[in-house]
Amino acid sequence: MTQISLTFPDGNSRDYARGVTALEVAQSIAPSLAKAAISASIDGKHWDLQWPIESDAEIAIHTMKDDAQALELIRHDFAHVMARAVQKLWPEVKVTIGPVIENGWFYDFDRDDPFTPEDLGAIEKEMKAIINERDLVKTEVWDRSRAIEHYIRKNEPFKVELIEAIPGDEPLRMYWHGHWQ
Incomplete structure (x- = not known):
């Protein structure tokens, strides 16, 4: 399976399988983040937690704290x-x-x-x-x-x-x- 690289707001990157969802990314960071996650931004665009991510991108996981x-x-x-x-x-x-x-x-x-x-x-x-x-x-x-x-x-x-x-x-x-x- 092809890998993609996702870069987080702190500048760190991780590799994931192409098609990973933002929810799966949140789960890989911490189960508590996955539970609190409400949406994501992929390259600055709103992204549903269920949508697959198909290419290298910048990612941010949002919770209710992100007004x-x-x-x-x-x-x-x-x-x-x-x-x-x-x-x-x-x-x-x-x-x-x-x-x-x-x-x-x-x-x-x-x-x-x-x-x-x-x-x-x-x-x-x-x-x-x-x-x-x-x-x-x-x-x-x-x-x-x-x-x-x-x-x-x-x-x-x-x-x-x-x-x-x-x-x-x-x-x-x-x-x-x-x-x-």
């Missing part, structure tokens, strides 16, 4: 939870785009009627219920055609547009939170 990374991850996950809550309450609503921004996150939805203050209370209640389900979060890599077919079946035209707008033919990472987003 910026923890906040970004929490906001990203809350955006997905909010989208789930909205579609559970109103299955006909189409999800558009919902990125993390400097002061929080947002999601745009395609819905005939605007949300009311009562709707926002129902969304918050449903978000709490979803969080309390403690669903396992997974990532799978799909080719573009599979992802497009998935969102066509789910009647999510905006997700199809977003995928079609991504340049190149590289596979896509699909997040799974107890059901496909």
Whole structure:
């Protein structure tokens, strides 16, 4: 198996098998780090703990003590939870785009009627219920055609547009939170 070299923030490097995950790297350092790890940075880019690392890189393992990374991850996950809550309450609503921004996150939805203050209370209640389900979060890599077919079946035209707008033919990472987003 081919080896890659990973360089840590302190400048030290270690060799690992190509395809090692950030979680496995954390485990090799200390089981307590693996337990506390929430994400990683690979060459300065956000990296899920489950994603394989295929080439030499600089790596940093993040825990909840890393405020910026923890906040970004929490906001990203809350955006997905909010989208789930909205579609559970109103299955006909189409999800558009919902990125993390400097002061929080947002999601745009395609819905005939605007949300009311009562709707926002129902969304918050449903978000709490979803969080309390403690669903396992997974990532799978799909080719573009599979992802497009998935969102066509789910009647999510905006997700199809977003995928079609991504340049190149590289596979896509699909997040799974107890059901496909």
